[in-house]
Amino acid sequence: MMVALPLRICAMATRVEDQDLVRDLAERWPEKVIPGFGFHPWFSHKIYLKDGPPPSRLEHYASLFLPDLDPEEAIKDSDFAALFPSLPDPIPLSAVLKSIRANLEAFPHAMLGEVGLDRVFRIPFPEPESSSTGSPPRTSTNKKLSPFTIHSLHSVKAQQATVDLIKNCSTRYGSAWDQVSLDFHSCGLSAETWGDIEKAHSNVYLSLSTALNARSRAHEALVRACDPTRILVESDYPDVRYCAPNSWDMLLIIAKLKDWWVEENEDDVAREEKDGKGKGAVRRIQENWEAFVRGNHVRTRPRQSGKIRKQNNFPHAEEDWVSDGEDEVILPRT
Incomplete structure (x- = not known):
């Protein structure tokens, strides 16, 4: 499969067991694989935060899912008792960070990635034992869900929390934050929220997929609101055979909404300047991706006088300020 793959992929780890798999894939196919190391919020309940002696499995999960009960009382809860046998031993956050740091x-x-905030996900109950007379195992679409949610750092039903998070990161890390790029993948934010984020942060990008975004028409307003230089496409699909066609389908949707023409072959690319048609959708997305990979973005801030900045104790006083007439742009020192 990888030998014949005609493109590069971004392979994302989501669980403990995925980290080494993604690392191995990137080591074996460095010209075809960009690795992503992270823990998806759906699995973050398996991580404990406190230093010191590790909690017991019962103590850890009882404190997450039934914090008002002692562990001995929590296990008497019928839902918790049904879920508990399927839960693995928790791992310390320090080990997670050490692993991610080593891979990066x-x-x-x-x-x-993929990391984020998720306030809607509920942990599924374990699959029932299959038998010759019993019901067939549940599929991914009809699994029975427990009432227990996760407390994680995926922005689902967490728009304001996401806005606050990246604002705090920008304030805390200053120009170091602008060196990295942040992708809101399969983004479902409202067009209004995205507009506020895009205006405040020059290092954020919006990527959309048919797998998720095309399920509703809300993505149309989001595409129209997004700056042409900040939009990306993705497959958000676990089967590599469908990465390219799914990404292409999303590109066609964006091109239609943005009124961009679409190149079909190399000759079309060559005609951009000759026919005065401007950049096609493929070239635009390619340049956006290259800027995303390159990072080191120029910071913009609402225009303020030097007196106001001094009064507000603005944290970037040691950087160079350049005015473009509307916004003030911070250029990191080199």
Whole structure:
């Protein structure tokens, strides 16, 4: 499969067991794989935060799902008792961070992901034992869900929390934050929220997929609201055979909404300047991706006088300020 693959892919780790698989894939196919190392919020309940002696499995999960009960009382809860046998031993956050740091250092071009906020996901109950007379195992679409949600760092039903998070990161890390690029993948934010984020942060990008975004028409307003230089496409699909066609379908949707023409072959690309048609959708997305990979973005801030900045103790006083007439642009020192 990888030998015949005609494109590069971004392979994302989501669970403990995925980290080494993605690392191995990137080591074996460095010209075809951009690795992403991270823990999806759906699995973050398997991580404990406190230093010191590890909690017991019962203590850890009882404190997450039934924090008002002692562990001995929590296990008497019928839903918790049904879920508990399927839960693995928790791992410390320090081990998770050590693993991710090691992988990011080993692959400087790697991405951190997929991580985020999710306030809607509920942990599924374990699959029932199959038998000759029993019901067939549940599929991914009809699994019975427990009432227990996760407390994670995926922005689902968490728009304001996401806005606050990246604002705090920008304030805390200053120009170091602008060196990295942030992708809101399969983004479902409202067009209004995205507009506020895009205006405040020059390092954020919006990527959309048919797998998720095309399920509703809300993505149309989002595409129209997004700056042409900030939009990306993705497959958000686990089967590599469908990555290219699914990404292409999303590109066609964006091109139609943005009124961009679409190149079909190399000759079309060559005609851009000759026919005065401007950049096609493929070229636009390619340039956006290259800017995303390159990072080191120019920071923009609402225009303020030097007196107001001084009064507000603005955290970037040591950087160079350049005015473009509307916004003030911070250029990191080189």
